Every structure is written in structure tokens, then in C-alpha cells.
Amino acid sequence: xxxxxxxxxxxxxxxxxxxxxASEEELAEAxxxxxxxRGDVRLWLRHGETVEGYLFNRVNSGAQPGAPYVEIFPVDRxxxxxxxxxxxxxxxxxxxxxxxxxNGKSWExxxxxxxxxxxxxxxxxxxxxRARGHL
Amino acid sequence: MAVPLSQAYxxxxxxLTQKAKGITRYPLVLMLEPLFRxxxxxxxxxKIQYPDHVLDMRLTPQQCWAAAEECGxxxxxxxxxxxxxxxxxxxxxRGLVKQQRYVYLCTNALLLERKLDDYVPxxxxxxxxxxxxxxxxxxxxxxxxxxxxxxxRAIRAxxxxxxxxxxxxxxxxxxxxxxxxxxxxxxxxxGVEGMMISPGYSYQKAPxxxxxxxxxRTQELFSELLRDRKPSWRFNQSPMFLEFLMGHVExxxxxxxxxxxxxxxWQRPCYLLQDGYVKTFRELMEGxxxxxxxxxxxxxxxxxxxxxxxxxSAVNDTFGSWGGLxxxxxxxxxxxxxxxxxxxxxxxxxxxxxxxxxxx
Numbered sequence: 001x002x003x004x005x006x007x008x009x010x011x012x013x014x015x016x017x018x019x020x021x022a023s024e025e026e027l028a029e030a031x032x033x034x035x036x037x038r039g040d041v042r043l044w045l046r047h048g049e050t051v052e053g054y055l056f057n058r059v060n061s062g063a064q065p066g067a068p069y070v071e072i073f074p075v076d077r078x079x080x081x082x083x084x085x086x087x088x089x090x091x092x093x094x095x096x097x098x099x100x101x102x103n104g105k106s107w108e109x110x111x112x113x114x115x116x117x118x119x120x121x122x123x124x125x126x127x128x129x130r131a132r133g134h135l
Numbered sequence: 136m137a138v139p140l141s142q143a144y145x146x147x148x149x150x151l152t153q154k155a156k157g158i159t160r161y162p163l164v165l166m167l168e169p170l171f172r173x174x175x176x177x178x179x180x181x182k183i184q185y186p187d188h189v190l191d192m193r194l195t196p197q198q199c200w201a202a203a204e205e206c207g208x209x210x211x212x213x214x215x216x217x218x219x220x221x222x223x224x225x226x227x228x229r230g231l232v233k234q235q236r237y238v239y240l241c242t243n244a245l246l247l248e249r250k251l252d253d254y255v256p257x258x259x260x261x262x263x264x265x266x267x268x269x270x271x272x273x274x275x276x277x278x279x280x281x282x283x284x285x286x287x288r289a290i291r292a293x294x295x296x297x298x299x300x301x302x303x304x305x306x307x308x309x310x311x312x313x314x315x316x317x318x319x320x321x322x323x324x325x326g327v328e329g330m331m332i333s334p335g336y337s338y339q340k341a342p343x344x345x346x347x348x349x350x351x352r353t354q355e356l357f358s359e360l361l362r363d364r365k366p367s368w369r370f371n372q373s374p375m376f377l378e379f380l381m382g383h384v385e386x387x388x389x390x391x392x393x394x395x396x397x398x399x400x401w402q403r404p405c406y407l408l409q410d411g412y413v414k415t416f417r418e419l420m421e422g423x424x425x426x427x428x429x430x431x432x433x434x435x436x437x438x439x440x441x442x443x444x445x446x447x448s449a450v451n452d453t454f455g456s457w458g459g460l461x462x463x464x465x466x467x468x469x470x471x472x473x474x475x476x477x478x479x480x481x482x483x484x485x486x487x488x489x490x491x492x493x494x495x
Binding site for chain 2: 059
């Protein structure tokens with residue numbers, strides 16, 4: 001249901017950017033960006049592992065045991081998978097690896113398109129929903 | 136009154152019980168989002184902008200029932216995504232009805248006619264059909280031609296089978312009042328039990344004065360829509376919320392009134408803002424700094440007058456005092472007592488919810 005209309009400037013997408021924070025403050029800032037990002041991110045951990053998935057939560061208040069940490073749904077763990085918890089201190093780099101699903105999807109962007117573009121996009125969305133059995 | 140007496144009684148009893156127990160923060164409607172996947176892709180809809188593997192996630196029936204028990208709200212609204220895509224939705228609804236909760240299944244109705252056999256009519260179950268206006272406006276809003284006609288057909292079919300059906304309309308500043316009033320006539324002619332209306336949520340970084348003007352425009356729009364209200368129009372929502380939308384009364388937001396549970400957990404602080412997630416309802420209620428949110432307190436709340444924040448404030452006003460009850464009765468029996476003009480040129484309306492609000 002559409003009860004939102006976002007007006008964020010579209011050119012600000014972080015897609016494909018990679019951050020190597022140099023301090024705790026920069027790390028916290030990069031994690032906030034990842035939390036707001038509507039696509040998958042890849043976390044490069046200090047012990048050499050990489051984790052790619054949707055970072056849906058970060059707990060940075062000291063009141064929670066283990067905080068600060070992020071919670072991420074890895075892409076490769078199936079549908080009923082548990083979220084993975086990763087302490088801030090283990091994160092070395094953050095890459096905005098997945099498609100930014102919000103980019104270009106604002107009401108304004110839709111309204112600015114030509115009628116033929118809108119029709120083509122509507123047809124594509126309908127065909128995708130039909131292919132999944134959702135229509 | 137559009138809400139059946141048994142439902143009004145249940146809600147009134149629940150609210151009064153909370154008040155008798157001295158509980159000041161209590162949930163009224165659980166917003167249960169069992170999936171984010173939709174079969175429409177309305178431009179600007181923030182609920183569906185996720186990677187595919189997140190859109191494919193589903194809450195299980197057990198998770199849904201447990202969330203409803205944990206929260207305890209007498210009403211459950213199931214938005215999404217499109218709930219009818221969820222293969223276990225009939226089972227989820229059956230379980231919630233068994234708990235005697237009033238369920239509002241919010242759907243765009245594209246699948247409704249085909250799925251009606253999976254559901255049993257009940258006073259506890261309402262199909263809340265997303266309709267953003269007459270054919271032209273609705274199809275434009277959902278970015279696909281023909282959706283309005285499908286929804287109308289589904290409404291007729293559901294009503295014929297004895298289901299409770301309401302319409303659910305989100306309006307932005309560009310709505311044309313005369314067209315929306317014609318839409319109200321159309322819905323009543325179709326025979327829906329009642330209509331639910333709310334301004335949409337939009338957020339744009341702007342100076343405070345601009346936010347104030349935006350709230351004024353919302354009040355102007357709803358004053359235009361609801362002036363000289365026709366006796367045939369029935370609204371399935373609090374009369375005081377409509378008064379609030381028209382600018383006749385001012386409320387602070389009640390973000391805990393419609394707590395949201397989805398595949399990420401309990402969402403802080405409300406249905407529209409995503410400031411993080413916690414694992415239990417108790418953590419949400421006790422661990423959230425509620426004073427950070429609401430009109431004048433948080434940048435992203437500046438323009439918001441949406442039902443999920445303010446309808447609970449209106450209900451709280453109704454049951455908070457004899458004065459509130461009297462205001463509500465007045466709003467019900469004489470909705471047109473303010474005349475045809477908006478209240479915006481009059482002095483600032485009184486606040487009735489005991490909160491302080493600051494305005495720049």
C-alpha cells in the first residue's frame with residue numbers, strides 16, 4: 001500500500017561504494033548509512049571473512065548486552081534463516097554491493113517519466129508478478 | 136456509525152480497562168506485516184523497496200499469532216506488501232479470529248475474488264480494500280491501469296458473500312476535493328461498511344515553517360473533503376481523528392498505539408519510521424525513548440498526520456475524560472457544525488491529549 005512518498009534526492013545512492021572507516025566515529029557513520037540503505041551490503045570482517053546481506057538493524061546503545069552490533073540477513077541462508085549478529089569491532093570495511101532498490105523509485109521520478117516509459121515499466125512489474133503466481 | 140456495536144464495545148472496554156489499571160501506553164492496533172512482497176509497484180512506496188531475498192521472507196502463522204498475543208491489542212491490521220500473496224494467510228487469519236481479534240486485512244484486491252473461498256465471513260474479519268480515489272486517480276496512484284475495476288469487482292463479490300468490507304484511502308496534497316467526494320459517493324453506492332481515510336506520509340528536509348505550512352495544507356484538504364458531509368457517508372474510524380485532520384482539534388502523536396511487527400522484529404518507533412528493531416514487544420514499549428518522536432520532536436515527524444500515529448490519540452481523547460466523550464458525541468451527531476470553511480483562519484485549536492507540542 002502506498003502511504004509513503006519519499007523525496008530523497010536520487011543522485012545520492014551509495015550503490016557500489018566501499019568505505020574503510022579510519023575511526024570508531026567513521027565506522028558508526030558508515031553503519032548508519034548501511035542501515036538506511038535499501039540494498040545488500042558486504043561486510044569485510046577483521047578475521048578475513050566477508051558477509052553479504054541485508055543489514056536491517058544496528059544496536060548502538062550501551063544498554064544492550066554485546067552492543068554495539070549490527071544484525072544482517074545473509075543472502076545465502078535460505079528463507080527462514082536466523083539473522084546474524086556482528087559486533088561493530090569486527091567490521092573493517094563496508095561495501096554497498098547490492099542494487100539500491102529505492103534509487104529512482106520516488107514518486108517524482110515516476111511522474112517525470114514519459115508515458116511510454118511508465119507503460120513499459122508497469123507492464124514489466126505486472127509480468128514479473130504474474131510469473132511468480134502473484135496475479 | 137460504521138463500526139459494528141460489538142467492535143466498538145470491545146475497543147471501549149479494552150481502553151477503559153487499560154485506564155483503570157493506570158496503563159498510559161497501550162497498543163490499540165497491531166500492524167502485522169507478514170511479508171513485504173507486493174504484486175503492484177506503486178511509485179514511492181517505501182514498503183517494497185528491498186532486495187529479492189528480503190521480499191521472499193514470510194512470517195509464519197505461529198509468529199503472527201504469538202505477536203498478537205504478546206501485544207494484546209484488540210485489533211490487528213495486516214498490511215504489507217500484499218497479504219493475499221502469503222500462502223498461509225487464511226491460516227493466519229483463522230488463528231487471529233480464534234483469538235477474537237478484529238482483523239483488517241488490507242489488500243489491493245487483485246487476488247481477492249480468486250481467494251474468497253479460503254476465508255469465512257465473520258464479524259472479526261474485514262477486507263480493507265486499498266482505493267485511492269476514482270478510477271483515474273486510483274490507477275494513477277498504483278501505477279497500473281485496470282486495478283480500480285478489478286478492486287470494484289472484488290468488493291462486490293466479497294459483499295455478496297457476506298464479508299465485512301471497508302475502503303482504505305491514502306490522500307496526498309494533490310488530491311482534488313470534488314473528485315474525492317465523488318469517490319465517497321461511489322464507495323457508499325458500492326455498499327462498503329465504511330471508509331477509512333488518511334493523509335499519506337511524506338518527508339522532505341525543509342525549514343520548520345514549511346512543515347507548518349504542509350500541515351496546514353493537509354488540514355485545508357480534509358476540511359474541503361469533509362465539509363457539508365453527506366449523511367450517507369460512513370467512516371470506519373474515530374470521529375475525533377477526522378476532527379484532527381480538519382484542524383478542529385490538535386493531538387500529539389501516539390506512536391505506541393499502532394505497534395508494528397514484521398520479518399525484522401518489532402519496529403521502532405512506529406509503522407512509518409524505521410529507527411531499529413527489537414525482539415520483544417516489551418522491549419519496544421519499555422526500551423523506546425518515545426519522547427523523541429511526534430510533532431515538533433523529530434524531523435521526520437514534522438509533516439505527519441497519519442492514522443497510525445494520531446488515530447490512537449483520538450481514541451485516547453474520547454475515553455480519557457467526560458469532555459472527550461462529549462466532544463466525540465458532538466462530532467458524531469453534528470459533523471457539519473463547524474460550517475463549510477476550514478478552521479485554519481481561526482485561533483489555534485485546543486489540545487486535548489495532555490501532551491505538549493512545540494511549533495516553530
